[in-house]
Amino acid sequence: MSTTMADAPEHISDAPGYATHEVLNQAGALTDYNAYADDVALVEATKVFGADWSDAHLRRTGAVVGSEKVQSLARQANRYLPELKTHDRFGHRVDLVEFHPAYHELMRLIFGSETHSFAWTHQGQPGAHVSRAVMSYLWNQGENGICCPMGMTFASIPALRHDPALLEEWSPHILKAAYDDRPIYAKEKAGVTVGMAMTEKQGGSDLRATITTARPATARRGTGAPYLLTGHKWFFSVPMSDIFLTLAQTEKGLSCFVATGWLPDGSRNRLKIQRLKDKCGNKSNASSEIEFHDLYATMLGDEGRGIRTIIEMAHVTRLDFAVGSSGLMRQALSQAIHHTSNRRAFQRSLVDLPLMRNVVADLAVESEALLWLSMRLAAALDREHAEREEGLLSRICTPMAKYWTCKQAPQFVVEALECHGGNGFIADHLMERLYREAPLNGIWEGTGNVICLDVLRSMRREPETVDAFLAEVRLARGADARLDAFTDALVRRLANISELEPMARRVIEMMAFALQGSLLVRYSTPAISDAFCATRLDGDWGRAFGTLPNGLDTQAIVDRARIRTT
């Protein structure tokens, strides 16, 4: 005999929410904290590298990033994804991308916080790049999809310097602290975003394989002259960019161009968005495939020297990816500490179980080492024009930091996710988003191998870069015997640079360890530097996180990494 609802005893429908149980032992969200002020190591690094004059600005940004509001916007922007609208309802071709309002709100927040412009509007003030790097570190904990347009807009200024007239024309618009989502000509907007379209189907690492062509639009030639571009780009993120840099072949070779998304008469520049990429992560941000049909663009920099011009942009975005991946890992760590401190198993908080403490402490050591590395290179960017040694250090170590930081991110996030048990693997949890995001910074602006080869190229072309790197590492000489021994072993490996290509990853990893060790010994606490030297330099470490040897002060390490509200 079957039972129907009509047969159900009356008291069932009276039960509040049909409750079967109390919700117990869930950690809840880490929310409404200050991602800057509540992060001890970050505040210290800001001070050490001379950026504490911007403390109030950083506190404001930290409060926004740590707010429930930003977390909720980020969740929505990643759930309701951008959509391509090729035509309007009357059949006109429009090539627009429609975003959820949450994405626009996040863009307003990040551009309003000056994260794209602060270093340039405060140029000459010591620590300006460090301040901006701290903001980028913070926003990469808020939502990564908006950091791509922010980072490219920031990085456009060094490339534009190749043509003072173009710099003067565009920098006032690029530096405005505003976001304007209207599809109109850049000069009519309250604020602009800048993109970069380089990668084509047949080759992204080897840009010399570019087949897009450019022909002069008038009798003028060379930098500042108008050209018409025909071809395609296989990856173009932020297709709603108001301005973008791109590459095309002229009769003198590969050249760099600057184009606007819309023309002064209000029409779309001659580009067609073929489709949006369906990506593994970075979903709130649109990435597209496009075709140029006589795209109207202006040559930037010397004709035939396009890679040299656009590499200025890449140098700065590479720093941003080191900073960005460090920020992403910091968020993963903050979540792991919050969760393991607020969930109990076997009568104790998870973080107090010895093996879990080892995992979290190991992640904390890694996170802090990457933080100091990233911020040291932001400081080098600050001083690169004033001090030759800093320029050399920046050249060799910025790609090195990009390589190593991005390489660490996926395994770091996986371990932090596992600290959450099943909850971490569920969509809607921040950890799931970080997991899908983690590999990306290692791909764009140069994959791991390409970046390593770039470091080797700098070493060969300018051997003084190696001297500048070793001089910086040796500032800690004598403070820790393990660091000294490790540095000596590295020097032996560096003896014959011309034979290093097959071993480039190994050597660059060692360089990252040596510089991180030196920075931690000089600037961090003994608990952190001791753990780093014992494991990464002296080799008492396994092949997964959570393999610190006994005898280290893991309690002090975790307490230092704890967001103060946790």
Ligand SMILES: Cc1cc2nc3c(=O)[nH]c(=O)nc-3n(C[C@H](O)[C@H](O)[C@H](O)COP(=O)(O)OP(=O)(O)OC[C@H]3O[C@@H](n4cnc5c(N)ncnc54)[C@H](O)[C@@H]3O)c2cc1C
């Ligand atoms: C989400 C996303 C958004 C993107 N947005 C943009 C964008 O806005 N603008 C843009 O221009 N590009 C963008 N890209 C493209 C990105 O920059 C390229 O994918 C990247 O540069 C690699 O190029 P490729 O895909 O052609 O790979 P390939 O160049 O084919 O490389 C494949 C592999 O070969 C390796 N390799 C290449 N050369 C060597 C060598 N000499 N020695 C050893 N190994 C080598 C690489 O390390 C890599 O592992 C985006 C990519 C993604 C995933």
